[in-house]
Amino acid sequence: DVKVTQSSRYLVKRTGEKVFLECVQDMDHENMFWYRQDPGLGLRLIYFSYDVKMKEKGDIPEGYSVSREKKERFSLILESASTNQTSMYLCASSLLGPGYGYTFGSGTRLTVV
Amino acid sequence: DAKTTQPPSMDCAEGRAANLPCNHSTISGNEYVYWYRQIHSQGPQYIIHGLKNNETNEMASLIITEDRKSSTLILPHATLRDTAVYYCIVKGSGNTPLVFGKGTRLSVIA
Numbered sequence: 155d156v157k158v159t160q161s162s163r164y165l166v167k168r169t170g171e172k173v174f175l176e177c178v179q180d181m182d183h184e185n186m187f188w189y190r191q192d193p194g195l196g197l198r199l200i201y202f203s204y205d206v207k208m209k210e211k212g213d214i215p216e217g218y219s220v221s222r223e224k225k226e227r228f229s230l231i232l233e234s235a236s237t238n239q240t241s242m243y244l245c246a247s248s249l250l251g252p253g254y255g256y257t258f259g260s261g262t263r264l265t266v267v
Numbered sequence: 268d269a270k271t272t273q274p275p276s277m278d279c280a281e282g283r284a285a286n287l288p289c290n291h292s293t294i295s296g297n298e299y300v301y302w303y304r305q306i307h308s309q310g311p312q313y314i315i316h317g318l319k320n321n322e323t324n325e326m327a328s329l330i331i332t333e334d335r336k337s338s339t340l341i342l343p344h345a346t347l348r349d350t351a352v353y354y355c356i357v358k359g360s361g362n363t364p365l366v367f368g369k370g371t372r373l374s375v376i377a
Contacts, residue, residue, distance in 0.1 A: 158310075187364055197311070197367040204362060212364065244310050252299060252360035253318075258310030 157181070158259040160245050166265045173232040175262050177245030183257075184250040186228035188212075188220065190241040191261075197244065203228055204250065235266045271355045276372040279349075285342040287371050289355030292336045297360045300331060302340045303367075304351040311354065311367070314340065345375045 161176035177186065187202040189212075199212030201220040209220050217239060221229045228247075232239055242263050246256040272290040279285040291300065301316040315322055315329045317338070322329045328341040342349055354370040 185362065189367075196369055199364050199366070202364050246310070250362060252297075252358075253316060255301070255313030255316065256303075256311070256365060257313065261308075261310050 158245055158247055158257050160243075160259040160262050162262050163260065164263050164265075166267060167232075167235050169236060169266055171232075171235045171266075173235045173264070173266075175230040175232075175243055175245075175264070177228045177230070177247075177259060178226055179228075179247040179257070180226065181247060181249075181257065182225065183247035184225070185248045186222065187246040187248075187256070188218075188228065188230045189244045189246065190214070191244060192241050200230065232264075237266050240264060240266045271357055271368055273353075273355050273368065273371045275369065276374070278374050278376055279342075279345045281347060281375050281377050282344055285340075285345040285349065285373060285375070287340040287342075287353050287355075287373065288337065289339070290337045291355070291357045294335050294357050295359070298357050299360070300329065300335075300338050301356045301358060301365065302327070302329065303354045303356065303365075304349075305354070305370070306348075306351045314353075345373075347375050347377060349373065350375045 158179045188200040189197045191197045203209045203222045219231045244261045245259045248254045248256045302314040303311040305311040317329045331338045352370040
């Protein structure tokens, strides 16, 4: 069964810390995505990547960066965590091109204190 | 990508068909209709997609009107485990990411 694995289900970090959220997929998908989900705001796209070493900003990239050194791994980096980055973070992957569905991970619930 | 309009919530009796509507009146010719659902505290799950023709898989059926301005997702025999938020998304043939709206919260009632 195809899988998108996020490294942590729950994470608590302190304000100002550098935080790494890891996502690995085993489906040889070209596309990978990072969303965050907050009550009342729905899912919002942070960054996405079409290929290794490529990245594109989504709707809310401020305060985040990403890294894609290998096809199967897409990392989201919070350079200096703040309390307003407390959220559920969801990673997804898909094949390139139209007509392909996304496979999502189970999510990482990050709390910044 | 065209915008979609979905009712905020719906109820369905267990064992009955759940029919979830979606309006996408500004859809253009090369845009697909996708349906996802999100069960509480989980990541969204792909259900089905279509371009012009009706589609069916093991999870659901997708009925797209002839003018493509609306569609209906049908869960033929809803169970309590189908309680979730259902998202209808219209996306072009390019590689632009999915944009999620607020969806429809479906409650399946015993």
